[in-house]
Each structure stands twice: as structure tokens, then as C-alpha cells.
Amino acid sequence: MSKIIWSKIDEAPALATYSLLPIVNAFTKEAGVEVVTSDISLAGRVLAAMGLAEDELSKLGEVVLQEDANIIKLPNISASVGQLKDCIAELQGQGYDIPNYPENPANAEEEAIQAKYSVCLGSAVNPVLREGNSDRRAAKAVKNFAKNNPHRLKPYAENSKARVAHMSGNGDFYGNEKSVTMDKAQKVTIALNGKELKTVDALEGEILDGTFMSVAALRDFYRKTIDEAKAEGLIWSLHLKATMMKISDPIMFGHGFEIFFEEVFTKYADLFKELGVNPNLGMSDLEKKIAGHAQEAEIKAAFQAVVEADAPKIAMVDSDKGTTNFNASNDIIIDASMPVVVREGGKQWDRNGDALETVAVIPDSTYGMFHAEMVADCVKNGQYDVTTMGTMQNIGLMAQKAEEYGSHPTTFELAEAGKVTVTAEDGTELMSFDCEAGDIWRMSRAKDIPIRDWVRLTVERTRIEGIPAVFWLDENRAHDAEMIKKVNTYLKDHDTSGLDIQIMNVTDATRFTNARIRKGEDTIAVTGNVLRDHLTDMYPILELGTSAKMLSIVPLLAGGGLYETGAGGSAPKHVDQFLEEGHLRWDSLGEFLALAESLRFIAQKHNSDKLAAVTAGLDAANDGYLGNNKAPSRKCGEPDNKASHFYVAQYWAKALAESDNAELAAKFAPVAQALVENEDKIMSELLAAEGKPQDIGGYFHPDDAKAEKAMRPSATLNAIIDAI
Ligand SMILES: NC(=O)C1=CN([C@@H]2O[C@H](COP(=O)(O)OP(=O)(O)OC[C@H]3O[C@@H](n4cnc5c(N)ncnc54)[C@H](OP(=O)(O)O)[C@@H]3O)[C@@H](O)[C@H]2O)C=CC1
Numbered sequence: 146m147s148k149i150i151w152s153k154i155d156e157a158p159a160l161a162t163y164s165l166l167p168i169v170n171a172f173t174k175e176a177g178v179e180v181v182t183s184d185i186s187l188a189g190r191v192l193a194a195m196g197l198a199e200d201e202l203s204k205l206g207e208v209v210l211q212e213d214a215n216i217i218k219l220p221n222i223s224a225s226v227g228q229l230k231d232c233i234a235e236l237q238g239q240g241y242d243i244p245n246y247p248e249n250p251a252n253a254e255e256e257a258i259q260a261k262y263s264v265c266l267g268s269a270v271n272p273v274l275r276e277g278n279s280d281r282r283a284a285k286a287v288k289n290f291a292k293n294n295p296h297r298l299k300p301y302a303e304n305s306k307a308r309v310a311h312m313s314g315n316g317d318f319y320g321n322e323k324s325v326t327m328d329k330a331q332k333v334t335i336a337l338n339g340k341e342l343k344t345v346d347a348l349e350g351e352i353l354d355g356t357f358m359s360v361a362a363l364r365d366f367y368r369k370t371i372d373e374a375k376a377e378g379l380i381w382s383l384h385l386k387a388t389m390m391k392i393s394d395p396i397m398f399g400h401g402f403e404i405f406f407e408e409v410f411t412k413y414a415d416l417f418k419e420l421g422v423n424p425n426l427g428m429s430d431l432e433k434k435i436a437g438h439a440q441e442a443e444i445k446a447a448f449q450a451v452v453e454a455d456a457p458k459i460a461m462v463d464s465d466k467g468t469t470n471f472n473a474s475n476d477i478i479i480d481a482s483m484p485v486v487v488r489e490g491g492k493q494w495d496r497n498g499d500a501l502e503t504v505a506v507i508p509d510s511t512y513g514m515f516h517a518e519m520v521a522d523c524v525k526n527g528q529y530d531v532t533t534m535g536t537m538q539n540i541g542l543m544a545q546k547a548e549e550y551g552s553h554p555t556t557f558e559l560a561e562a563g564k565v566t567v568t569a570e571d572g573t574e575l576m577s578f579d580c581e582a583g584d585i586w587r588m589s590r591a592k593d594i595p596i597r598d599w600v601r602l603t604v605e606r607t608r609i610e611g612i613p614a615v616f617w618l619d620e621n622r623a624h625d626a627e628m629i630k631k632v633n634t635y636l637k638d639h640d641t642s643g644l645d646i647q648i649m650n651v652t653d654a655t656r657f658t659n660a661r662i663r664k665g666e667d668t669i670a671v672t673g674n675v676l677r678d679h680l681t682d683m684y685p686i687l688e689l690g691t692s693a694k695m696l697s698i699v700p701l702l703a704g705g706g707l708y709e710t711g712a713g714g715s716a717p718k719h720v721d722q723f724l725e726e727g728h729l730r731w732d733s734l735g736e737f738l739a740l741a742e743s744l745r746f747i748a749q750k751h752n753s754d755k756l757a758a759v760t761a762g763l764d765a766a767n768d769g770y771l772g773n774n775k776a777p778s779r780k781c782g783e784p785d786n787k788a789s790h791f792y793v794a795q796y797w798a799k800a801l802a803e804s805d806n807a808e809l810a811a812k813f814a815p816v817a818q819a820l821v822e823n824e825d826k827i828m829s830e831l832l833a834a835e836g837k838p839q840d841i842g843g844y845f846h847p848d849d850a851k852a853e854k855a856m857r858p859s860a861t862l863n864a865i866i867d868a869i
């Protein structure tokens with residue numbers, strides 16, 4: 146039996162799994178493939194951190210280094226402190242004897258507890274599993290479906306004032322960056338004023354970048370954008386990635402929050418200190434800290450006064466619930482939020498739920514430049530046309546914690562002013578930086594083997610697709626200048642004859658890609674890790690309506706495969722709706738597509754005709770699913786996620802019944818017949834389960850039996866599937 150590991154995760158895709166996995170296993174076992182789960186949910190990781198469950202994530206971290214790894218990774222929660230605390234409380238309520246999360250540890254014991262829990266915070270899963278580079282694109286059938294069934298993109302107003310504000314390159318990560326390529330493997334020490342901050346083992350050929358965000362420059366930039374937004378009547382919105390950049394970006398968020406409400410933070414500085422207010426955790430945490438205090442009402446009124454008088458309007462992350470852009474750092478996720486700005490005609494929502502033109506504030510110009518050009522392009526040329534637009538495919542450098550996304554252990558909020566040095570063991574000073582107290586200094590790393598593989602994958606994909614590929618590299622950025630040297634060297638290892646492979650800076654690459662997209666032409670964007678993340682939500686959200694419909698393949702360096710289900714997240718809103726009314730609007734298309742790729746990989750590796758036939762059957766089912774538009778409806782009382790799984794099962798069985806493989810045809814003919822004949826009965830059983838609240842025994846840690854019951858309400862369907 147070959148094995149596919151299917152990650153057990155959180156929220157909507159986890160609920161969908163209860164219905165989908167029994168179907169998947171029933172079909173794949175016929176071709177010798179068993180699909181097993183591995184629990185990397187937030188609750189699972191919390192219990193593992195406290196020694197109450199197996200550490201499945203670490204085990205998977207070993208599996209991805211093996212040649213036969215085959216993992217389907219669904220999106221999981223990248224937890225904020227608030228989500229972590231809620232999860233802990235739920236587990237305690239279920240009887241697990243685990244301690245509270247000590248936010249401000251008061252002694253060594255609490256510090257140890259905090260350290261144990263901290264491995265569950267932020268983006269803790271993806272960096273462990275991503276031992277390969279990223280190949281994200283829309284399957285042709287999915288792209289064509291979107292063109293024929295366009296979602297709505299809002300037009301831009303004439304003379305729209307929407308724009309992106311980023312720092313000018315002075316004082317930000319872009320402007321301060323220095324970069325070296327290691328000529329030999331050796332230890333490298335980062336020190337502040339001669340005191341060691343961290344020592345790491347650098348590899349030969351590895352690119353090391355040092356840089357910092359000047360906090361004085363950042364605060365000035367925030368002040369300037371706030372004034373400008375007010376003067377121009379634009380809504381002020383902040384876009385960062387505090388989940389993934391879990392050390393630097395919450396701090397940058399905190400400065401934004403403090404500057405926006407500068408008078409309030411100044412006036413109550415002493416009290417906030419006493420109460421342990423941490424601006425990096427946002428308004429939701431501040432409200433908890435002041436709750437019950439004698440000055441609570443007065444402080445709330447002071448915040449309100451700023452909103453009503455001196456400040457521009459603030460973007461809301463959820464205007465229905467009244468949560469602003471400052472609610473919690475993890476609520477603002479740039480890869481998800483900027484596509485919404487572009488999609489909505491350059492607008493964000495204010496507290497009344499009105500969409501208004503925004504100045505999207507993205508401090509660091511490294512990535513701000515991409516978003517600035519996206520918005521400027523739409524302001525100049527108008528909204529995209531979903532029915533005709535071309536596609537962006539991405540080849541992203543990601544393996545071995547490449548670049549900024551692996552920089553957490555080497556990011557520091559400097560405790561004092563002075564010189565940060567990066568010195569090799571042989572005594573060579575590689576880089577040095579003059580910084581102020583509070584500046585955010587970081588070192589990022591990109592190892593040589595992943596870079597070679599990224600270039601290889603680019604050539605392979607460009608050859609297959611026959612479309613231009615552009616490396617998004619900026620010779621004026623220190624890191625990219627080192628990278629360009631490597632790319633030019635490693636391209637020579639391949640036959641690139643007849644291929645159109647170019648190198649362009651971020652602004653030019655965005656213009657080039659977008660001009661082609663507007664003409665209906667396709668382009669491969671070859672980017673580093675952060676642009677990978679931003680581009681693979683931006684373009685799919687415009688092209689397909691959601692990035693969850695993308696193929697997201699990670700060919701692992703060791704030879705195995707990791708199939709991520711889209712770039713979308715875990716859709717918490719969908720769970721709320723399911724709990725209230727039994728209707729799950731999550732679309733599992735990403736899972737269907739990932740499964741097909743995962744099966745194809747095994748079929749090719751083991752030369753299995755039978756599995757190839759099962760895979761071809763799933764391809765046909767996926768086409769049928771798209772062609773007949775069986776995606777879940779958003780509304781209760783209409784077919785939802787469960788019904789969509791039923792249709793995929795029916796189409797899959799029908800395809801296998803007609804397969805050239807006689808064994809499969811014989812096995813699945815009666816299944817197909819039963820699924821067709823009982824369609825009305827099954828649909829009515831599924832719909833009868835909607836319209837009522839569901840009890841699944843927990844949000845973060847549901848009761849498997851209850852959740853399975855809620856997600857498999859059709860006795861007729863279950864009997865057919867379970868009998869296969
Ligand atoms: N790879 C990973 O593991 C990732 C994890 N995350 C995590 O996910 C959580 C939620 O993030 P959030 O930013 O809200 O993003 P989500 O992608 O979960 O949701 C954004 C919206 O996109 C739509 N959507 C996304 N996926 C689907 C789907 N399969 N079917 C139908 N609609 C879909 C939904 O729109 P509508 O509500 O209109 O139906 C949804 O509300 C966070 O904890 C975040 O850290 C985020 C990104 C990636």
C-alpha cells in the first residue's frame with residue numbers, strides 16, 4: 146500500500162475533511178493507496194507542546210526529507226496570541242490539564258511555559274514542511290471555468306485617488322539591506338555593540354542579508370501617511386504579514402497603532418505600562434487590559450475622540466463586528482488584504498460598512514513597490530476583465546526557510562543604540578549597521594541548493610508552458626544583486642534555447658505581467674518567498690475569485706511531493722455559518738485538485754496503470770464538478786460542501802465505471818449506478834440537515850464523532866461509500 150498523508154487541520158477545511166476523506170479512501174484503496182491523517186491542527190500542536198499528544202508536526206518535518214513523502218497539506222491556523230489563548234481555554238474546558246498562556250511571564254516557570262507555547266504561534270507549520278520550492282498555478286479547467294463564470298471585480302472610479310504608500314527606501318528594510326554570499330561554510334555571529342545576539346552555521350554558497358527598519362523613519366512615515374490620508378479624504382489602511390513575519394511585523398503594527406492614537410498613548414503612557422498594555426497586540430488586547438479599571442470609560446472615550454476628530458477614517462477588518470484595522474496584528478494579512486483592495490476598486494470599508502478609496506500603507510518598499518504598481522495600474526487602466534484576462538503562474542523560492550520567511554530566529558528589536566555586526570568565525574566582518582534603540586534588525590538567509598532547484602524548476606516549467614518567465618529581481622536591492630549572479634550562473638546548467646527568460650525589477654516585472662494579462666497572455670513570475678506569497682493570492686483572487694482554487698505543488702528537494710491546497714486560509718467565517726445553520730460553504734476544489742496531483746505522482750513513480758486510471762477518473766470528476774458548477778452555494782438551504790463531495794463521488798464513480806481498467810470498471814459500475822439512482826434521495830437527506838445549529842463539541846478541537854455525524858448526514862450516501 147502506498148501512503149498519502151492528509152493533514153488534519155482547523156476550521157472550515159477540517160470540517161470538510163470529515164465528509165471528504167471517507168469518500169477519498171473508498172476510491173483510492175482500490176488502487177493500493179491509503180490516505181491517513183496527521184494532526185497538525187492548532188489544538189493538536191498545543192497538546193503536543195504540553196506533552197499530551199504526539200508531535201505530529203515534527204514527524205512530518207522528517208517525512209518531507211524522505212524520497213517517498215506524499216503529503217496533502219490543507220491550510221491551518223497561523224495563530225495569534227488571542228487564537229492561542231482561545232484554543233487553550235477550549236482544551237481546558239474539555240478537561241485537559243494545561244496551563245494558561247502567560248503573556249507577561251513573572252517567573253522562570255512561566256517563562257518556560259511561554260516558550261513551550263510559543264512554538265504554536267504564527268506561521269509554525271508551513272516553514273517546517275516546505276522542503277521544496279513552490280509551483281503555484283491555476284489548472285487550465287479552473288481558469289476556463291472562471292472566464293466563463295466570472296466573479297465580480299468592482300470598477301475604479303474616474304480619477305480614483307486610491308494608492309499605496311510605502312517608505313521611500315530610506316530607513317526601511319529595502320534601503321538598509323547589505324548582502325554577502327558565503328565563500329565557505331562557517332559560523333557567523335550577529336552582535337550588538339560586541340555583545341552576541343545569535344550565532345548560526347552558514348553554508349558555502351549561502352546568501353546572507355542583514356538589514357533593519359529604522360523605527361524613527363517608520364514612525365515619521367506613519368505620521369505623514371495619516372496626515373495625507375486625512376487631507377485627501379482617503380481611508381487609512383495598514384497591510385502587514387504579522388502571522389508569517391511574526392517577530393518584525395507585530396512590532397511595526399504596534400508603532401502604527403501608537404502613532405494613529407499618539408495623544409492617547411502619550412497621555413496614558415504610565416497607566417498603560419502599569420496595566421501591561423502591549424500595542425503590538427492591538428486594540429482587542431488593550432480593551433481586555435483596561436477592562437474594569439476606574440479609567441476604562443475615559444480611555445475608551447479618548448480613543449473615540451481621535452477617531453471622530455483628528456484622524457482619517459480607519460479601515461475595518463470586519464465592519465459588521467466593528468473591528469478596525471488595529472484590532473489585532475494577526476487580523477491584517479497583506480496577501481489576503483491587498484487583493485481585496487484591488488478587487489474592490491481601490492477601496493476598503495469604513496465603520497458604517499461604506500467602501501471608500503484608500504491609501505494602503507505598506508511600510509517596507511521591498512514589497513510595497515509591487516502593490517503600488519498593482520493599484521496604480523488599475524487606477525490608470527481600469528479594473529481587469531475576468532472573462533479575458535491572462536494568468537500569472539508563480540515559481541517561488543521557498544525551500545529551507547528561504548529569505549525573510551525564515552528570519553524569525555535572527556530578528557531583533559534592538560535594546561540599545563549602536564553597531565550591529567555580522568562576523569564570520571575566521572574573523573572577517575561581513576556586514577555592519579549603525580542603528581538606534583528599538584530598530585528592527587534582521588538577517589535573512591537563502592541557501593544555495595534551494596536556489597539551484599528554483600532555477601531548475603523555472604526552466605522545466607517554462608519549457609512545459611511555452612510562455613515567458615520573469616525573475617523578479619532588482620539589481621538595486623543588495624540581496625537581489627547577489628541572487629542575479631547565481632541565477633545567471635545556474636541558468637547555464639540548463640538548455641534554455643528558445644525559452645524567454647528575463648530578469649526585471651519588481652515594478653517593471655509587475656508592469657510587464659499586467660500588460661500581458663490585460664491582453665489575455667500568460668506569464669510565469671519567478672520570485673522570492675515573500676513575493677511568492679503576495680502574488681499567489683493577488684492574481685488568483687483577481688483571476689479566479691479565491692486562491693483556494695490554485696494548484697499549489699511543492700516538489701520536495703528529496704524527491705517526494707507536498708501538495709498544498711491553495712493559498713487561501715481556513716475561512717473562520719464559514720465555520721460560524723456552519724455552526725449556526727449546518728451549511729458549509731467551503732469549496733474543496735483545492736483539495737480535489739491536490740489529491741489528483743498527489744495520486745498522479747504515485748502512479749508515475751510506481752508505474753501503476755490502475756492508479757493512473759483512478760487518477761484519470763478524478764480528473765474527469767473535477768472537470769465534471771467545474772463544468773456542472775457544483776461548487777457549494779453560499780446560502781443555507783442550497784447544496785453546500787457536503788453535496789459537492791457527493792457530486793465528485795458520483796462523477797468519479799461514473800468515470801471509473803467506464804474505465805479501460807476492467808477491475809475498476811467492474812467494481813465501480815454498481816457504485817456509479819447507486820449514486821445516480823439515489824441522487825434525489827441523497828440530496829434531500831443532505832439538505833434536510835441544513836437550517837439548524839450544529840454541535841461538533843469544539844471549535845479548535847471538535848469531537849471527531851460529533852463532527853463526522855454533522856458532516857455525513859446522508860445515511861444513503863454513507864451506506865454506498867462505506868460498502869465500496
Ligand atoms: N497556508 C496556510 O496555512 C494559510 C493559513 N491562513 C490562516 O487562515 C486563517 C484565516 O485567514 P483569512 O485571511 O481569513 O483567509 P481565508 O482564506 O480563510 O478566508 C478569506 C475568504 O476567502 C474565501 N475563501 C477562502 N478559501 C475558500 C474556499 N476554499 N472556498 C470558498 N471560499 C473561500 C472566503 O470568502 P467568503 O467569506 O466570502 O466566503 C473567506 O472568508 C488565519 O488563521 C490565517 O493565519 C491564511 C493563509 C494561508
Ligand SMILES: O=C(O)CCC(=O)C(=O)O
Nearest residue numbers: 223268271388389678712
Ligand atoms: O503560513 C502562513 O501563515 C500563511 C502561508 C501563506 O499565506 C501562503 O503560503 O500563501
Ligand SMILES: [Mg+2]
Nearest residue numbers: 480678682712
Ligand atoms: Mg499567502
